[in-house]
Amino acid sequence: MKELTLFGMLKLVVQRDMTLAMRRRADVLTTLIFFVMVVSLFPLGVGPEMEMLRKIAPGVLWVAALLASMLSLGRLFSADHQDGTLEQMMLTPQPLAVIVLGKIIAHWMVSGLPLVLIAPVLGIQFDMQMETLGILILGLLLGTPVLSMIGGIGAALTLGLRGGGVLLSLLVLPLCIPILIFGTAAVDAVATGLSPVSHLSLLGALLVLALTFAPWVAAQALRISME
Amino acid sequence: MAINWFKYSAPSTFYALAGKLIPWFAISAAMLFAVGLYIGFFVAPVDYQQGEFYRIIFIHVPASILSMFLYLVMAVYAALGLIFNTRLSAMMATAIAPTGALFAFISLWTGALWGKPMWGAWWVWDARLTSELILLFLYLGYMALHSSIDDPRRADRASALLAIVGSVNVPIIYFSVKWWNTLHQGSTIKFSGTSMHVAMQQAMFIMLAACWLYAIAIVLARVRSVILERERQTKWVAELPEVRA
Amino acid sequence: MTGLDIWMRENPLTYVWLGSYAFALLIFVVELVLVRHKRKLTLEQIRLLREAGEED
Numbered sequence: 001m002k003e004l005t006l007f008g009m010l011k012l013v014v015q016r017d018m019t020l021a022m023r024r025r026a027d028v029l030t031t032l033i034f035f036v037m038v039v040s041l042f043p044l045g046v047g048p049e050m051e052m053l054r055k056i057a058p059g060v061l062w063v064a065a066l067l068a069s070m071l072s073l074g075r076l077f078s079a080d081h082q083d084g085t086l087e088q089m090m091l092t093p094q095p096l097a098v099i100v101l102g103k104i105i106a107h108w109m110v111s112g113l114p115l116v117l118i119a120p121v122l123g124i125q126f127d128m129q130m131e132t133l134g135i136l137i138l139g140l141l142l143g144t145p146v147l148s149m150i151g152g153i154g155a156a157l158t159l160g161l162r163g164g165g166v167l168l169s170l171l172v173l174p175l176c177i178p179i180l181i182f183g184t185a186a187v188d189a190v191a192t193g194l195s196p197v198s199h200l201s202l203l204g205a206l207l208v209l210a211l212t213f214a215p216w217v218a219a220q221a222l223r224i225s226m227e
Numbered sequence: 228m229a230i231n232w233f234k235y236s237a238p239s240t241f242y243a244l245a246g247k248l249i250p251w252f253a254i255s256a257a258m259l260f261a262v263g264l265y266i267g268f269f270v271a272p273v274d275y276q277q278g279e280f281y282r283i284i285f286i287h288v289p290a291s292i293l294s295m296f297l298y299l300v301m302a303v304y305a306a307l308g309l310i311f312n313t314r315l316s317a318m319m320a321t322a323i324a325p326t327g328a329l330f331a332f333i334s335l336w337t338g339a340l341w342g343k344p345m346w347g348a349w350w351v352w353d354a355r356l357t358s359e360l361i362l363l364f365l366y367l368g369y370m371a372l373h374s375s376i377d378d379p380r381r382a383d384r385a386s387a388l389l390a391i392v393g394s395v396n397v398p399i400i401y402f403s404v405k406w407w408n409t410l411h412q413g414s415t416i417k418f419s420g421t422s423m424h425v426a427m428q429q430a431m432f433i434m435l436a437a438c439w440l441y442a443i444a445i446v447l448a449r450v451r452s453v454i455l456e457r458e459r460q461t462k463w464v465a466e467l468p469e470v471r472a
Numbered sequence: 473m474t475g476l477d478i479w480m481r482e483n484p485l486t487y488v489w490l491g492s493y494a495f496a497l498l499i500f501v502v503e504l505v506l507v508r509h510k511r512k513l514t515l516e517q518i519r520l521l522r523e524a525g526e527e528d
Binding site: 163 | 396
Binding site for chain 3: 279340344441448
């Protein structure tokens with residue numbers, strides 16, 4: 001049998017997780033619906049005045065994306081944990097970090113990416129202009145993977161605990177604040193005619209940082225949780 | 228010297244050592260508090276811009292510094308516990324967290340109190356205050372995670388990892404919040420003095436030392452209870468005078 | 473709230489004292505009480521354990 005390369009392993013894990021996710025499409029959709037609902041709550045809460053909605057739009061969309069990501073993160077490891085697959089994964093000679101990265105990528109494609117794709121529609125509800133929408137999408141594209149990765153660490157730490165999703169959110173949300181700040185700042189920059197490049201590159205830097213360290217840290221967290 | 232350190236890394240010997248040290252730290256803390264408050268209130272002059280209100284800084288600034296520093300110390304103990312698998316390091320980390328959180332809380336409260344006469348509002352989204360709030364969240368998250376896990380070993384190691392991840396994030400969070408604050412032209416709660424009167428500097432320094440000594444005393448006291456609880460099945464605990472009483 | 477504002481401006485030192493130092497002192501006292509209480513509980517627990525052990 002052909003030796004399994006790291007990249008091959010990654011592909012395998014991503015494909016597996018996505019197949020499993022597709023079988024439970026409801027879970028995927030509920031995250032999306034939650035996102036849409038939370039965003040829609042704000043005009044109901046603060047009033048429909050377009051001027052104000054346009055101003056708060058980037059913040060609202062980003063916060064909603066944060067919350068929606070938090071919701072779905074509990075599922076990252078729980079299914080495999082319950083049926084014993086996780087233990088098997090930890091026993092393979094392949095580095096656990098690669099497996100974790102694969103799961104996070106699959107999770108993002110199924111939970112984060114849909115948010116990015118539906119955000120423009122919601123942005124229009126808030127009367128966001130074309131350029132600001134574009135920067136919002138770009139920011140979300142860079143930022144939601146980081147959310148998934150930091151959330152992965154949290155999911156690994158809280159594996160099987162009673163507190164569950166709320167505890168996970170408690171732990172992860174403070175760590176995600178920089179992403180929120182830079183993502184919204186990029187949109188605001190464009191809205192005031194400035195360049196969003198510095199904010200977006202900071203997001204990019206955070207993404208690279210997360211890609212480098214988060215899978216490994218999450219793997220350590222898994223080992224701690226499974227001892 | 229190396230031998231001594233390892234001896235004190237055993238919970239039983241550390242328990243005894245801590246017990247002897249606590250009174251020293253506690254008394255010196257109390258004395259320094261008294262001196263610091265005296266200088267801060269009776270020797271330091273009234274500020275040109277802020278009148279008497281600035282005197283809040285003598286507790287606000289030490290509390291902030293301590294809350295941040297304690298988080299770092301906690302993370303170091305956590306890392307030591309993870310890397311070297313020493314039980315005592317993990318116990319120290321758990322003992323530090325509540326004290327750090329309380330200092331963060333004091334910092335936030337006194338910061339708000341300072342903000343009210345300055346800006347007319349109880350809370351302004353000042354960069355430092357906001358970072359302090361996030362730091363409080365990090366402390367609370369640490370404590371929440373630790374208490375949610377029944378197995379003490381897993382609890383120690385999981386929260387240790389969280390503390391380390393948190394401490395790496397703290398500079399990023401601080402930087403981003405500062406940026407956010409300048410972007411939105413936020414208010415800054417600042418003290419006018421780049422040239423602080425010497426008495427103010429003295430009071431500040433003494434109060435900082437006082438808070439430090441208090442923190443050490445209270446953490447040592449707390450860790451003694453942690454040690455007792457973790458080691459409750461051992462012989463040396465069963466033979467302690469306070470247990471036999 | 474303006475009543476508070478007026479009071480505050482007329483009694484700055486009291487405001488500072490009550491609001492921050494007294495508050496901080498309160499926190500310290502609370503912390504101390506909590507630590508001592510925890511110690512008491514732990515010692516009692518150990519004594520119970522010991523007695524249960526000695527019965528065997």
